[in-house]
Amino acid sequence: DTAVSQTPKYLVTQMGNDKSIKCEQNLGHDTMYWYKQDSKKFLKIMFSYNNKELIINETVPNRFSPKSPDKAHLNLHINSLELGDSAVYFCASSQKPGWGYEQYFGPGTRLTVT
Amino acid sequence: EDQVTQSPEALRLQEGESSSLNCSYTVSGLRGLFWYRQDPGKGPEFLFTLYSAGEEKEKERLKATLTKKESFLHITAPKPEDSATYLCAVQGDFNKFYFGSGTKLNVKP
Numbered sequence: 128d129t130a131v132s133q134t135p136k137y138l139v140t141q142m143g144n145d146k147s148i149k150c151e152q153n154l155g156h157d158t159m160y161w162y163k164q165d166s167k168k169f170l171k172i173m174f175s176y177n178n179k180e181l182i183i184n185e186t187v188p189n190r191f192s193p194k195s196p197d198k199a200h201l202n203l204h205i206n207s208l209e210l211g212d213s214a215v216y217f218c219a220s221s222q223k224p225g226w227g228y229e230q231y232f233g234p235g236t237r238l239t240v241t
Numbered sequence: 242e243d244q245v246t247q248s249p250e251a252l253r254l255q256e257g258e259s260s261s262l263n264c265s266y267t268v269s270g271l272r273g274l275f276w277y278r279q280d281p282g283k284g285p286e287f288l289f290t291l292y293s294a295g296e297e298k299e300k301e302r303l304k305a306t307l308t309k310k311e312s313f314l315h316i317t318a319p320k321p322e323d324s325a326t327y328l329c330a331v332q333g334d335f336n337k338f339y340f341g342s343g344t345k346l347n348v349k350p
Contacts, residue, residue: 183336228273229275230338
């Protein structure tokens with residue numbers, strides 16, 4: 128039974144297009160995250176939601192817009208895709224946002240912009 | 242600047258050859274230090290959380306320790322199935338997570 132799932136796993140698209148990535152967790156967690164992993168394997172946090180409320184909003188282009196319809200789902204919409212957006216995007220969840228709660232990650236979505 | 246640095250970048254061991262991975266951090270307001278394992282093409286898998294200096298956690302052949310400025314992941318008598326990238330993450334002020342770039346471990350039979 129998959130705890131954190133993402134769709135699609137692979138996404139190949141052209142510059143200028145708009146695309147979405149979906150994430151769902153069945154762990155009953157309150158907090159969800161989006162991370163970007165670049166070619167050097169650094170994981171950088173982009174956004175975090177707690178109970179549908181945005182609590183972390185890092186410096187990312189406003190072409191990226193997260194949406195949390197309920198606490199089990201967090202989607203990422205990207206407008207006007209650019210070559211530099213190519214990366215692996217991971218969704219994660221944790222029980223709470225606070226002290227020392229570990230995160231559980233999805234399998235990732237590899238986005239390739241051509 | 243909040244930062245997490247892992248060393249070495251890559252480590253090749255023979256099966257049974259014990260070693261340690263290092264994670265040093267300059268993050269204000271430490272709330273937890275986490276170790277994850279990441280296999281190729283997969284998301285990071287949680288291993289340990291450490292909260293304060295002097296704390297240790299063990300799981301099978303892995304043991305994580307924490308001091309005020311760094312953490313070590315000790316691997317005792319590793320097996321080929323321990324081959325993976327090991328990531329360190331620190332949770333600091335405002336509940337933000339900072340990840341290191343990982344140590345890629347290759348254990349040869």
